[in-house]
Amino acid sequence: MEIIETDILVAGGGLAGLAATARFAADGLGAVCVDPLPADAEGPDLRTTAFLMPAVETLERAGAWQAMAADATPLWTMRLVDAGGEGRHVREDCPFEAREMGDWPFGYNVTNRAARRALAERVAALPGARLIDRATVARVVRRSTEAVAVLADGRQVRARLVVAADGRDSALREAAGIAARRWHYGQKTLVFCVTHPAPHEGVSSEIHRTGGPLTLVPMPDLDGRPCSSVVWMVPGPRADELAAMDDARLGVEITAETMGLFGPLTVASPRAVWPIIGQIAARLDAERLALIAEAAHVIPPIGAQGLNMSLADIETLAGLVAEAHRAGRDIGAADLLSRYHRARWLEMAARVAGVDLLNRFAQAEAQPLRDLRRLGLRAIHGIAPVRHLAMRLGMGTR
Ligand SMILES: Cc1cc2nc3c(=O)[nH]c(=O)nc-3n(C[C@H](O)[C@H](O)[C@H](O)COP(=O)(O)OP(=O)(O)OC[C@H]3O[C@@H](n4cnc5c(N)ncnc54)[C@H](O)[C@@H]3O)c2cc1C
Numbered sequence: 001m002e003i004i005e006t007d008i009l010v011a012g013g014g015l016a017g018l019a020a021t022a023r024f025a026a027d028g029l030g031a032v033c034v035d036p037l038p039a040d041a042e043g044p045d046l047r048t049t050a051f052l053m054p055a056v057e058t059l060e061r062a063g064a065w066q067a068m069a070a071d072a073t074p075l076w077t078m079r080l081v082d083a084g085g086e087g088r089h090v091r092e093d094c095p096f097e098a099r100e101m102g103d104w105p106f107g108y109n110v111t112n113r114a115a116r117r118a119l120a121e122r123v124a125a126l127p128g129a130r131l132i133d134r135a136t137v138a139r140v141v142r143r144s145t146e147a148v149a150v151l152a153d154g155r156q157v158r159a160r161l162v163v164a165a166d167g168r169d170s171a172l173r174e175a176a177g178i179a180a181r182r183w184h185y186g187q188k189t190l191v192f193c194v195t196h197p198a199p200h201e202g203v204s205s206e207i208h209r210t211g212g213p214l215t216l217v218p219m220p221d222l223d224g225r226p227c228s229s230v231v232w233m234v235p236g237p238r239a240d241e242l243a244a245m246d247d248a249r250l251g252v253e254i255t256a257e258t259m260g261l262f263g264p265l266t267v268a269s270p271r272a273v274w275p276i277i278g279q280i281a282a283r284l285d286a287e288r289l290a291l292i293a294e295a296a297h298v299i300p301p302i303g304a305q306g307l308n309m310s311l312a313d314i315e316t317l318a319g320l321v322a323e324a325h326r327a328g329r330d331i332g333a334a335d336l337l338s339r340y341h342r343a344r345w346l347e348m349a350a351r352v353a354g355v356d357l358l359n360r361f362a363q364a365e366a367q368p369l370r371d372l373r374r375l376g377l378r379a380i381h382g383i384a385p386v387r388h389l390a391m392r393l394g395m396g397t398r
Pocket residue numbers: 011012013014015016017034035036037047048049050051135136137138165166167168171189191231274292293294295301304305306307308309310
């Protein structure tokens with residue numbers, strides 16, 4: 001049976017696993033990624049990802065951004081709208097402008113399919129990287145000097161470091177005995193694309209109403225019409241009801257829900273439904289193992305934080321690994337992994353808690369809480385230094 005030797009094994013080739021593989025290999029390390037999906041599969045993911053600038057920089061270092069940029073739409077304005085009073089009307093409309101901070105947009109919106117294609121191509125092109133597709137990691141034997149991953153087909157991958165990027169139900173996390181706390185919000189997210197009469201002008205809009213936020217993120221024009229992707233969080237039964245509607249009816253519902261802010265909206269894609277959970281792992285390290293991305297943290301899709309946090313995990317781990325590699329030290333050593341845990345866990349926990357709070361406020365039905373949310377938004381937006389701090393925090397920069 002084949003035995004493959006490498007520096008780093010990445011279990012899971014979702015967007016995070018592929019990005020990690022390219023990022024490590026771009027630094028001259030050997031990195032093997034294992035995932036069940038065929039390498040050239042489009043994938044079933046209809047979502048888009050708003051990559052904020054720090055994440056774009058990581059993708060640039062991985063050499064994958066250039067291919068993604070062709071399909072990317074810049075995000076110049078993050079507009080937060082509060083519509084949490086009685087009836088449907090705008091109570092507060094707060095645009096946060098990237099140009100206030102410099103010449104760069106907040107980030108870029110890319111379809112997950114385009115992102116996956118660019119990352120898979122980059123992994124295929126990098127000399128040290130390899131994607132073993134149509135395969136799963138069945139178990140990992142972790143020793144003091146190396147780790148051996150046994151694939152379901154019997155092949156073995158020997159590495160000095162294993163990175164668990166195997167998603168929210170991470171089997172590697174569980175096998176390592178790392179506890180994870182999971183909670184439910186009773187919400188689901190409906191994802192689809194709409195076209196609208198007026199151009200979006202790079203504005204991403206998050207509308208906060210009772211039940212959960214509704215976000216429209218700019219995309220390239222579709223058949224000559226301005227287009228945005230929709231992430232619509234609602235209580236579970238309402239999501240099922242919306243998902244069952246025909247396109248015309250769903251268009252009427254979303255036009256009403258967006259209070260006509262974008263004119264009449266036309267549904268322009270199939271739709272997908274995602275259950276919303278929160279989850280956090282108790283640690284990010286075990287012997288020869290580092291957790292990244294959804295294996296470590298899952299949050300509701302508010303403020304485009306999820307995969308951006310994952311790219312921050314990757315950047316931090318890649319920095320520590322490259323430093324050890326240059327110095328001829330063990331890249332899977334316990335002290336390196338514990339430094340990774342310390343560098344990421346508190347920041348990660350703060351973001352998970354922050355997004356949890358925002359979601360609970362967004363769900364709030366009690367009028368005093370809705371009013372508090374509106375006042376908070378107005379205060380943050382109204383005071384320039386506080387507004388700039390909020391923008392930096394949202395971007396993951398200081
Ligand atoms: C509606 C929605 C919108 C979002 N929008 C944004 C956004 O705008 N910006 C943002 O930053 N984030 C966003 N997110 C979050 C982001 O999409 C996720 O963080 C990201 O897709 C998760 O990627 P992942 O690679 O961690 O996990 P996954 O995509 O789940 O990948 C895990 C992979 O591991 C594989 N796997 C599992 N077990 C094994 C095994 N034993 N061996 C090998 N492989 C295995 C799986 O098959 C899978 O391919 C959004 C999330 C949702 C739900």
